[in-house]
Amino acid sequence: MKAYPSNYAKKRSVVSLAHVRQGPSQDPVCPGSFPRVSMKRGESPGDTGSEGQIRLGFCVLCGLPASGKSTLSRFLSDQLRRKQGWDVAVVTYDDIIPEAFLEGENAQVLPSQWKSFRHELLMYIEHFLMAIINGCKLSAPTLRTEVMWESFVDCLKNQSLISSGTGKTQGYCLTNAAPLKPLYLILDDNFYYQSMRYEVYQLARKYSSGFCQLFLDCPIESCLERNRQRSKPVPDDTIQLMARKIESPNIQKNAWEHNSLTVRSTGPCSDDNVEVIDLLITALKNPIRYFEENVEQKETDRIICSTNTLHQADQKFRRIISQTMKKAKDEKVSAYKLKRLAEELNKLKADFLEDLRQGNSKRISCFHQNSISDVIRLFHYERDNIVQKYIPNEY
Incomplete structure (x- = not known):
């Protein structure tokens, strides 16, 4: 209309x-x-x-x-x-x-x-x-x-x-x-x-x-x-x-x-x-x-801030996964293991993003008190644990 x-x-x-x-x-x-x-x-x-x-x-x-x-x-x-x-x-x-x-x-x-x-x-x-x-x-x-x-x-x-x-x-x-x-x-x-x-x-x-x-x-x-x-x-x-x-x-x-x-x-x-x-x-x-006392506006601002943080984290996670998969291919990891590795890393990324979205995760406790760099370091740590199963001598 x-x-x-x-x-x-x-x-x-x-x-x-x-x-x-x-x-x-x-x-x-x-x-x-x-x-x-x-x-x-x-x-x-x-x-x-x-x-x-x-x-x-x-x-x-x-x-x-x-x-x-x-x-x-x-x-x-x-x-x-x-x-x-x-x-x-x-x-x-x-x-x-x-x-x-x-x-x-x-x-x-x-x-x-x-x-x-x-x-x-x-x-x-x-x-x-x-x-x-x-x-x-x-x-x-x-x-x-x-x-x-x-x-x-x-x-x-x-x-x-x-x-x-x-x-x-x-x-x-x-x-x-x-x-x-x-x-x-x-x-x-x-x-x-x-x-x-x-x-x-x-x-x-x-x-x-x-x-x-x-x-x-x-x-x-x-x-x-x-x-x-x-x-x-x-x-x-x-x-x-x-x-x-x-x-x-x-x-x-x-x-x-x-x-x-x-x-x-x-x-x-x-x-x-x-x-x-x-x-x-x-x-x-x-x-x-x-x-000034606008609850709706405050909630909108909170969502926007949260979305921006999720976007930054998602970009960094994707870059880490891309670099990890490239390293695995260089190490001549079999196609089957490459597929399993990619599945596990993508699931890890999805879990991290959901934790950030919910804000009450056991993995990322009190996220708002931590910087995004702390989250990335934790992601690196859990990434390493996964990679060890497929490239034992790498991490």
């Missing part, structure tokens, strides 16, 4: 992207409010102030691959910078997350891994927000996927939001040391589940920011045709499956989605996207109130 913003008439709630100029991209395109709540530097997310306020906004672009999201994000960035005088950070998930897979073991990325990468990217965005709010350098999170973090930093550098001359160890300087103008974060991804968009809403609420959604409504036949023209097309089956599962904004069910707009990219039209820009302005002027 179509979603309509609460402060627009229904007849104005669907606009067209046909007139948006297409640049070099993978997304070709057929042509009474709440008081402002914003932060001063050094304040906690729930604090407010009247001077030196930092106004933040989040705009989530959602839709099928090749529905026109990249073209729309460029258009919005240009309009908000030139006509509104705002700072804009466009974060295109496909430009940042896939690079992290280079650290994998040639195995297909599981949905749980993809989900943890998304959570990790939100953590990077929050680090960027904290640097702006506190007027300090952007430093790298302790737990991070190095290639993915570097892609995120390049994304900010390319938009002149951080300095390109600073180093990793010292952190990255913001290009504007005293940001008094608004900053809009435009997140470009499929966001086909409501739960994916709700995570961004939670982050916007945590920092008393504006929040809105733009749902790109494009016929699947057009998406498939455009996608095939890309240098790295998404498989047709993936797009068709996503089309069956996609959850468009539903303001009748979810009050948090009331600032949503359906944007059609189907054919020529003379609209000037006033509705789109108006929605972003309205969202910025009406930020989400932050409630």
Whole structure:
């Protein structure tokens, strides 16, 4: 179903992207409010102030691959910078997350891994927000996927939001040391589940920011045709499956989605996207109130933190297993023993990850009091015990 913003008439709630100029991209395109709540530097997310306020906004672009999201994000960035005088950070998930897979073991990325990468990217965005709010350098999170973090930093550098001359160890300087103008974060991804968009809403609420959604409504036949023209097309089956599962904004069910707009990219039209820009302005002027005692938010933060830890551990376990299997092959271990060794090591990995997930393991007692390096050392120890059965002289 179509979603309509609460402060627009229904007849104005669907606009067209046909007139948006297409640049070099993978997304070709057929042509009474709440008081402002914003932060001063050094304040906690729930604090407010009247001077030196930092106004933040989040705009989530959602839709099928090749529905026109990249073209729309460029258009919005240009309009908000030139006509509104705002700072804009466009974060295109496909430009940042896939690079992290280079650290994998040639195995297909599981949905749980993809989900943890998304959570990790939100953590990077929050680090960027904290640097702006506190007027300090952007430093790298302790737990991070190095290639993915570097892609995120390049994304900010390319938009002149951080300095390109600073180093990793010292952190990255913001290009504007005293940001008094608004900053809009435009997140470009499929966001086909409501739960994916709700995570961004939670982050916007945590920092008393504006929040809105733009749902790109494009016929699947057009998406498939455009996608095939890309240098790295998404498989047709993936797009068709996503089309069956996609959850468009539903303001009748979810009050948090009331600032949503359906944007059609189907054919020529003379609209000037006033509705789109108006929605972003309205969202910025009406930020989400932050409630300090928010049990739901605390639980979400706990889950995100836990997921990031699981992702880091999973990567290290996979690397250890890969190195162990390579050593076993070099030692001319028989095919039968190699199979049994792989089965035992993968079971060990699964047991460790489940222990970390549950947090009440006998093997990993009081994990939150231990560093991840302690867990890896324990994994090495139990790995060695298994390997001794197949390569007795090795460990």
